[in-house]
Amino acid sequence: MPPLSRADTSVIGRWWWSVDRVTLLALAVLIGIGYVLALAATPGISMRLTDPHTMAMVRQIFFLAMGGGVMLGMSMLSLRQVKLSALGLGIVFFFLTGFTLVHGVEVDGAHRWISLPGFTIQPSEFLRPGFIIITAWLIAESRRTPGFPGKRAALGVFLITALMLKMQPDIGMTFLFTMVVFSQFYLDGMEVKWVGVAAALVVLAFIGAFMFISHVHTRVELFLHPTKTSAYQALTALSAFGNGGMFGLGPGEGQVKHYLPDARADFVFAVAGEEFGLFFCGFIIFVFASIVMRALVRLLAEPNLFVVLAAGGLIVGFGLQAFVNMASSLSLIPTKGMTLPFISYGGSSVLAISIQMGFLLALTRKRHQGDYT
Incomplete structure (x- = not known):
């Protein structure tokens, strides 16, 4: 296949010369790491096609391949198509998230999943990218159209969504949505006094959750006072990092997965630490950090407020999710059931984060002034 020329006016040609290829490469590296760890997290004695562990590995590899295709497809959208896609995505999965409160599958006391033939889906994962684009659209429109109550509408959408997530309950996702909206209002020019008020409200909400929500209280107590029986997963994950040392035990040699x-899911970072060592974990952190910093630097020169708010929210959500997963694996914060983007097991997680990063690539493409619609 001949290399693409800058004079190529096809859809692929225009996409290739406008997309952020550095971020695209970093995301491809994450998908590759996800493939490697899907293999590493599967016990070696289970390598038979009929074994549940093997089937889970095959499904994860399939979802990673599908996610890569979805991300590339989403990255080719125009700004108008991004808005319309996000609106449809947000509306559908808003109602499906509400549906989980009535007919959701209960796991560990939470109703976050909908059971479908052959698999389950977590609607809030898919709601997130649509929600971020919609709130950015509303806030930006309030600037562009005098008298339009976009900021109040964005705040209302957030409060209703946060209430639904709290009722599931999903405190981690509620926190993530909260920080995304806070970052969008901050990027829009929130006054310093309101930044202080918002920060105080977040602290008060955390204190309230600790005092009145039993499983939050339990997790914080286990974080502060861990024991071998009550904090088994956190302590086992820490021992995995210790076993791996600087260079790891080698692919397939880890014991933590047994x-x-x-x-495979919340503690996949511990599998990486045991089998591939400190340097490999540092490389994973570097890839995540490079994606976040690259996006933020590109937004410094972005003239369109909607793009700044939408892309800023998407990258804040992405970076926070990665931080929470890795920090909880290292026992730096209380454990929280939040996946590591593109690396943890889960079809909903992989496909939803693929949509989210596809939106980011679409929003950060180079555009002429007339393309901002």
Whole structure:
């Protein structure tokens, strides 16, 4: 295949020369790491096609391939198509998230999933990218159209969504949505006094959750006073990092995946630490950090407020999710069931984050002034 010329006016040609290829490469690296760890987190004795562990590995590889395709497809959208896609995505999964409160599958006391033939889906994962674009659109429109109550509408959408997530309950996702909206209002020019008020409200909400929500209280107590029985997963994950040392035990040689129930999902970072070592974990952190910093730097020169708010919200959500997963694996914060983007097991997580980063690539493409619609 001949290399694409800058004079190529096809859809692929225009996309290739306008998309942020550095971020695209970094995301491809994350998908590759996800593939490697899907293999690493599967016990070696389970490599038979009929074994549940093997089937889970095959499904994860399939979702990673599908997610890569979805991300590329979303990255080719125009700004108008991004808005319309996000609006449809947000409306559909807003109602499906509400549906989980009535007919959701209960896991550990939470109703976050909908059971479908052959698989389950977590609607709030898919709601997130649509929600971020919609709130950015509303806030930006309030600037562009005098008298339009966009900021109040964005705040109302957030409060209703946060209430639904709290009722599931999903405190981690509620926190993520809260920080995304806070960052969008901050990027819009929130006054310093309101920044202080918002920060105080977040602290008060955390204190209230600790005092009145039992499972939040339990997790914080286990974080502050861990024991071998009550904080088994966190302590086992820490021992995995210790076993791996600087260079790891080698692919397939780790033991944590045999004893840790969430080795493929919430604690996949511990599998990486045991089998591939400190340097590989540092590389994973570097890739995530480079994606976040690259996006933020590009937004410094972005003239369109909607793009700044939408892309800023998307990258804040992405970076916070990665931080929470890795920090909880290292026992730096209380454990929280939040996946590591593109790396943790889960079809909903992989496809939803693929849509989210596809939106980011579409928003940060180079455009002429007339393309901002």
